[in-house]
Amino acid sequence: MRTAITQMLGIEKPIFQGGMAWIADARLAAAVSEAGGLGIISSILGGPDAVRAEIRRAKELTSKPFGVNIMLAAPDAADVAALVIEEGVRIVTTGAGSPSPYMKAWKDAGIRVIPVVASVAYALKMQELGADAVIAEGAESGGHIGDIHTMALVPQIVDAVGIPVMAAGGIFDGRGAAAAFMLGACGVQVGTRFLVADECRVHDVYKERLIKASDIGTMITGKSLGDAVRCLKTPFAKQFAKMEASRDVTPEQIRAFGTGSLRKAVFDGDLSGGSFLAGEVAGLVKRRESASDIVNDIICGAERLLGQAKELI
Ligand SMILES: Cc1cc2nc3c(=O)[nH]c(=O)nc-3n(C[C@H](O)[C@H](O)[C@H](O)COP(=O)(O)O)c2cc1C
Structure with a gap:
């Protein structure tokens, strides 16, 4: 499949593996890139030195393009923003804040900047700042979420901006x-x-819980704190929700519980004690697979279905 994003980034298949804090390391990112998609290393892996080490490891594991996801609200965001330039990273995706302070330096270094957005207004703002594309992430997603779901969000952003739009959230x-x-x-971003x-480095219990999850296996926590995240319904998530509903618990106590x-x-x-971030597609996860099987199933499956689509008319 050739789309605006495969051409812009020099990748074979229009699929990103979403940056995932504490999870998306060089091994996962390189496996996705080797399969023809875009693997993305997280900036939240235990400090800038750890991120630098993972970038260097990814370069050893693949000669194909990969990216780094920078969580801009993190205290060390400025350090990671500088080190991606030093390390010659070609593609950056951003989340949780505005990339404005770093945009000029990244553009001068020839980096493609692709912010994650959850609303039309934010997508327009990113386009104005000089973003090369945006990832429209709907509220079906695992992790931090906005209010609008993918089916409604993507076409509204596509209509509003002139840059390529990737879709994320609920794509399995x-x-x-x-x-x-x-x-x-x-293109699509999948987490x-x-x-x-x-x-993927997550604990076996995490993988097994995902495999066992049903269609109603996720819930949202943190909305009362202005920090909504979608996660599996675990004892931790239920306790978190209980604390949010209680008048006797302060936001500080809830935040401390979630740290x-x-x-x-x-x-x-x-x-x-753990928050098992996961999207609504958790109910579709039935088995462990290699990253390349996932990439190929999604993209070959889409090609096959799009080829058959005229039979519906
Ligand atoms: C465990 C987990 C951690 C995530 N962490 C981040 C993150 O650090 N930065 C980010 O931009 N997105 C993060 N996301 C969102 C993903 O990058 C991706 O956009 C999302 O998972 C796509 O929706 P899906 O879960 O339905 O596939 C995370 C998602 C999950 C499931």
Whole structure:
């Protein structure tokens, strides 16, 4: 498949593996890039030195393009913003804040900048700042979410901006990807399905919980704090929601309860202390697979369905 995004980035298949804090390391990103998609390393891996090491490791594992996802609200965002230039990273995706302070330096370094957006207004703002494309992420997604869902969000952003739009949130296989292309997207970003990739570092308990999850297996926590995240319904998530509903618990106490919870899920598989971030497609996850099988199933599946589409008319 050739789309505006494959041509812009020099990748074979229009699929990104979403940056995932504490999870998206060189091994996963390189496996996705080797399969023809765009692997993305997270900026939240334990400090700038760890991110630099993962970038260098990815270069050893693949000669194909890969990106770095920078969470702009993180205290060390400025350090990571500088090190991606030093390390010659070609593609940056951003989340949780405005890339404005870094945009000029990145553009001068020839970096393609692709912010994650959850509304039309923010997509327009990113275009104005000079973004090369945007990732329209709907509220079906795992992790931090906005209010609008992919089916409604993507065409509204496609209509509003003149730059390429990727679709994220709720895309699991060729069916979701084909739908995203029909909505006007030129590619897809997938997070949840890559959590069960053989190359993904998350704890076995995390993978097994995803495989067992049903269609109603996720919930949203953190909305009362202005920081909504979608995660699996675990004892931790239920306790978090209970605290949010209680008048006797302060926002500070809730925040303290949530501190470090993604790490506890990723590394310890801790069901009572960990936040198992996952999207609504968790119910479709049935088995562990290699990253390349995931990439090929999604893109070949979409190609097949789009080829058959005229039979519907
Ligand atoms: C465990 C997990 C962690 C995530 N962490 C980040 C992150 O650090 N930065 C970011 O921009 N997006 C993050 N996301 C969102 C993904 O990059 C991606 O856009 C999203 O998962 C796509 O929707 P899906 O979960 O339905 O596939 C995360 C998602 C998950 C599931």
